[in-house]
Amino acid sequence: MVSRIGREIEISPVELASQIAKKVEINLASGTPDPKVMPIAEIKETYNEVIEEYGSKVFFYPGAGGQEELIKEIENYIPNLNLSLNGNRIVVTSGAQHAIELLSKYFLENDTIAVENPTFIETFTPLKLRSNVVLPIGLDSKGIIVDELETVLKIVKIKLLYVIPNCHNPAGVNLCEDRRKRLVELADSYDFYILEDDPYKPIAGETPKPIKYFDKSGRVIYISSFSKIIAPGLRIGFILANEEIAEKISLIEQMDFSTSTINQYVVARLLKKGIVKNRMNYLYEHYANKMKILTDSLLDTGFTDFNRPSCGFFLLLDLKKDSWKVFNEAIKMGLSFVPAKPFFLRGGDTMARLSISVATEDEIKKGVKILKSAWDRV
Amino acid sequence: MVSRIGREIEISPVELASQIAKKVEINLASGTPDPKVMPIAEIKETYNEVIEEYGSKVFFYPGAGGQEELIKEIENYIPNLNLSLNGNRIVVTSGAQHAIELLSKYFLENDTIAVENPTFIETFTPLKLRSNVVLPIGLDSKGIIVDELETVLKIVKIKLLYVIPNCHNPAGVNLCEDRRKRLVELADSYDFYILEDDPYKPIAGETPKPIKYFDKSGRVIYISSFSKIIAPGLRIGFILANEEIAEKISLIEQMDFSTSTINQYVVARLLKKGIVKNRMNYLYEHYANKMKILTDSLLDTGFTDFNRPSCGFFLLLDLKKDSWKVFNEAIKMGLSFVPAKPFFLRGGDTMARLSISVATEDEIKKGVKILKSAWDRV
Numbered sequence: 001m002v003s004r005i006g007r008e009i010e011i012s013p014v015e016l017a018s019q020i021a022k023k024v025e026i027n028l029a030s031g032t033p034d035p036k037v038m039p040i041a042e043i044k045e046t047y048n049e050v051i052e053e054y055g056s057k058v059f060f061y062p063g064a065g066g067q068e069e070l071i072k073e074i075e076n077y078i079p080n081l082n083l084s085l086n087g088n089r090i091v092v093t094s095g096a097q098h099a100i101e102l103l104s105k106y107f108l109e110n111d112t113i114a115v116e117n118p119t120f121i122e123t124f125t126p127l128k129l130r131s132n133v134v135l136p137i138g139l140d141s142k143g144i145i146v147d148e149l150e151t152v153l154k155i156v157k158i159k160l161l162y163v164i165p166n167c168h169n170p171a172g173v174n175l176c177e178d179r180r181k182r183l184v185e186l187a188d189s190y191d192f193y194i195l196e197d198d199p200y201k202p203i204a205g206e207t208p209k210p211i212k213y214f215d216k217s218g219r220v221i222y223i224s225s226f227s228k229i230i231a232p233g234l235r236i237g238f239i240l241a242n243e244e245i246a247e248k249i250s251l252i253e254q255m256d257f258s259t260s261t262i263n264q265y266v267v268a269r270l271l272k273k274g275i276v277k278n279r280m281n282y283l284y285e286h287y288a289n290k291m292k293i294l295t296d297s298l299l300d301t302g303f304t305d306f307n308r309p310s311c312g313f314f315l316l317l318d319l320k321k322d323s324w325k326v327f328n329e330a331i332k333m334g335l336s337f338v339p340a341k342p343f344f345l346r347g348g349d350t351m352a353r354l355s356i357s358v359a360t361e362d363e364i365k366k367g368v369k370i371l372k373s374a375w376d377r378v
Numbered sequence: 379m380v381s382r383i384g385r386e387i388e389i390s391p392v393e394l395a396s397q398i399a400k401k402v403e404i405n406l407a408s409g410t411p412d413p414k415v416m417p418i419a420e421i422k423e424t425y426n427e428v429i430e431e432y433g434s435k436v437f438f439y440p441g442a443g444g445q446e447e448l449i450k451e452i453e454n455y456i457p458n459l460n461l462s463l464n465g466n467r468i469v470v471t472s473g474a475q476h477a478i479e480l481l482s483k484y485f486l487e488n489d490t491i492a493v494e495n496p497t498f499i500e501t502f503t504p505l506k507l508r509s510n511v512v513l514p515i516g517l518d519s520k521g522i523i524v525d526e527l528e529t530v531l532k533i534v535k536i537k538l539l540y541v542i543p544n545c546h547n548p549a550g551v552n553l554c555e556d557r558r559k560r561l562v563e564l565a566d567s568y569d570f571y572i573l574e575d576d577p578y579k580p581i582a583g584e585t586p587k588p589i590k591y592f593d594k595s596g597r598v599i600y601i602s603s604f605s606k607i608i609a610p611g612l613r614i615g616f617i618l619a620n621e622e623i624a625e626k627i628s629l630i631e632q633m634d635f636s637t638s639t640i641n642q643y644v645v646a647r648l649l650k651k652g653i654v655k656n657r658m659n660y661l662y663e664h665y666a667n668k669m670k671i672l673t674d675s676l677l678d679t680g681f682t683d684f685n686r687p688s689c690g691f692f693l694l695l696d697l698k699k700d701s702w703k704v705f706n707e708a709i710k711m712g713l714s715f716v717p718a719k720p721f722f723l724r725g726g727d728t729m730a731r732l733s734i735s736v737a738t739e740d741e742i743k744k745g746v747k748i749l750k751s752a753w754d755r756v
Contacts (some may be wrong), residue, residue: 001507002484002485002487003484003485003486003487004481004487005483005484005630006483006484006485006626006744009629009630009632009633010631011442011628011629012442012632015441017630030438031675032438032439033434033516035434035435035438036434037436038434038437040433040437043429044425044426044430045435047422047425047426047429048425048426051418051422051425052422055413056414056416056418056609057413058611059413059416059418059609059610059611059612060410060413060609060610060611061410061605061610061611062611062613063393064389064390064393072606089596094472094635094636094637094638095633095635095636097633097634097635097636098634098636101633101634105381105383105384106380106381106383106384107380107384108381109380109381109382113524122632122635125632125633126633129633130381139655141707176431187597191398199645202396227439229435230437231434231438232438232639233439233440233638233639233640234638234640235436235440235635235637235638235639236634246386250379251383251387251389252383252387253717254387254390254393254475254500254503255387255475255479255503255504256472256475256476256479256504256509256634256636257472257473257475257476257500257613258472258473258475258476258613258634258636258637259613259636260472260601260611260612260613260638260641260652261471261611261613262611262612262641263638263640263641271401271525279743292499294610300673353636356717371424374708
């Protein structure tokens with residue numbers, strides 16, 4: 001007999017689809033940023049620079065909470081995300097996934113939480129495995145339906161709400177500003193925390209202000225990542241939280257001490273050089289162009305039941321047929337995508353998550369044609 | 379109200395002493411490997427090589443359980459640790475600390491566990507914060523006192539035993555082979571798991587065979603690290619465990635996805651080049667020489683109540699006076715060490731952990747003189 005986590009952990013359907021995607025020609029499954037626009041030469045140069053400049057120091061154990069140099073650079077960077085410290089503190093993490101694992105460990109012990117329906121299955125797992133009750137709140141083209149949340153809050157006490165405000169994974173929507181403000185008001189009235197998971201903001205173009213922007217009582221914990229704007233393989237992200245929570249999360253990091261020291265120096269240097277900031281608009285346009293090719297191709301092919309994402313990698317398409325059946329046909333013809341049912345706590349059987357992040361323009365067009373053929377066969 | 383982990387997490391006394399150590403001249407506190415013998419040029423060259431050879435692939439998300447290339451190289455490497463796969467599997471982790479966090483999450487939920495007294499406070503924390511009862515088992519110059527463990531087992535059922543078999547931190551002892559065999563017999567008879575935490579083995583010289591070597595039923599989980607033999611800032615270690623446990627730990631890694639992809643490629647390449655293997659004996663001798671200077675200096679100064687470590691960084695000295703009081707005097711005179719009370723579940727008030735890892739030979743000699751002066755003042 002092992003722990004609840006040991007008993008209930010399962011392979012992520014995203015991981016599974018990614019493994020299958022490696023074996024087929026066209027990958028509309030993966031959420032990995034486009035390798036063709038990763039700043040490989042700059043990262044390589046920066047590894048050399050930080051080793052030459054700091055020597056063995058970049059190879060020491062990481063300090064709890066993050067390297068000073070990186071924290072300072074992140075403080076200078078966050079105005080680009082419409083944020084300021086404002087009495088809060090930065091905690092460096094091994095990416096946004098690690099941040100959510102740390103926050104789950106801190107907050108949750110058989111609690112009641114609320115999440116968007118659908119939500120991102122991988123970040124949801126650490127929250128779910130430490131909660132007794134998970135309340136799914138509907139999502140529309142303006143993000144989480146705050147009225148629905150309020151109805152729930154009137155009868156159920158929740159510990160926290162988990163929200164992806166920009167370029168939602170898998171739904172592709174941005175949460176509108178009005179609802180962001182109302183979420184903070186509700187958190188204050190109904191005494192809960194908000195985990196604002198915002199890894200796409202650096203490549204999201206114009207978006208409403210962060211939920212954290214409206215937070216005056218320290219109830220919003222903002223989570224960011226350098227995975228989309230630099231590269232996921234470095235495993236560097238951060239949390240912006242009030243002093244008390246930031247201090248505790250730093251201490252909880254001592255339990256895994258997983259954040260590479262040298263990679264922290266590399267990200268600090270890339271921030272200092274302005275490489276991160278300079279890529280923001282370029283990457284937004286790069287992915288927006290690819291997304292337009294996907295939406296145009298879908299419409300040309302006769303698929304119309306999908307949201308129109310304004311940013312990010314993902315589009316949620318209602319196939320109106322069992323998406324696993326369509327998936328099985330598509331795989332045979334060389335196309336992988338993610339059947340989106342596992343992202344939903346209720347419904348979602350006919351939904352497919354299509355990603356434009358790694359596929360080329362031609363592959364996107366070809367992928368949609370295959371999708372149509374697969375769909376016809378089901 | 380937050381989780382038990384959120385309520386009970388505290389700053390590690392090792393972290394605290396390390397922070398203080400940065401401000402004083404002589405550091406006999408830190409467990410960081412000696413920066414003067416880190417293979418900095420080789421690591422730098424290897425970063426360039428893997429980026430040139432693999433390109434963007436080294437910057438993708440890490441796969442669950444570790445990169446294939448690294449797993450293969452670790453399989454080739456483990457005979458140097460007196461281990462073979464033998465039906466077991468490798469899981470790559472972000473260092474040994476992360477490995478123990480993963481294993482704690484997998485196994486423990488308000489269970490009863492046993493640990494050595496003293497044990498390493500930082501790896502102990504994730505175990506402790508998920509246990510209801512922790513049984514401290516005495517340690518002598520041959521390691522954990524197995525008779526004492528057996529007495530306990532006759533009356534209390536435990537879920538797991540946590541052991542540091544080589545170059546014990548903080549006690550500096552090696553567990554003798556007879557006791558290793560008996561631990562496995564006891565695990566089989568009394569139905570518990572053994573976490574064998576062995577990060578020092580690569581620099582330990584000749585040691586008895588691993589506890590895992592005697593394991594036939596998959597009850598021993600072996601934990602290793604490249605922190606001492608290469609550098610801690612890469613955050614790469616691994617677990618060797620039976621198929622079922624290895625598979626589950628891989629899945630639990632999806633909850634944090636913290637292990638840097640590029641650093642995995644770097645360690646794989648360093649292993650392939652033979653750089654890891656070639657450093658084993660050299661580093662053993664490097665640290666053994668420094669340890670001899672420490673023990674000689676202590677004896678010359680009149681300190682005699684300490685074990686004679688055969689390997690590693692640490693020596694446990696009984697000051698016969700409150701070690702925090704001696705510490706406070708020592709700090710004023712420019713010396714930092716770690717008062718070892720927090721490593722003990724019972725006793726230990728007069729114990730000091732002295733480390734030879736980062737101090738030079740002259741600093742070790744000078745440090746012992748300061749220790750004597752500080753001791754005289756208490």
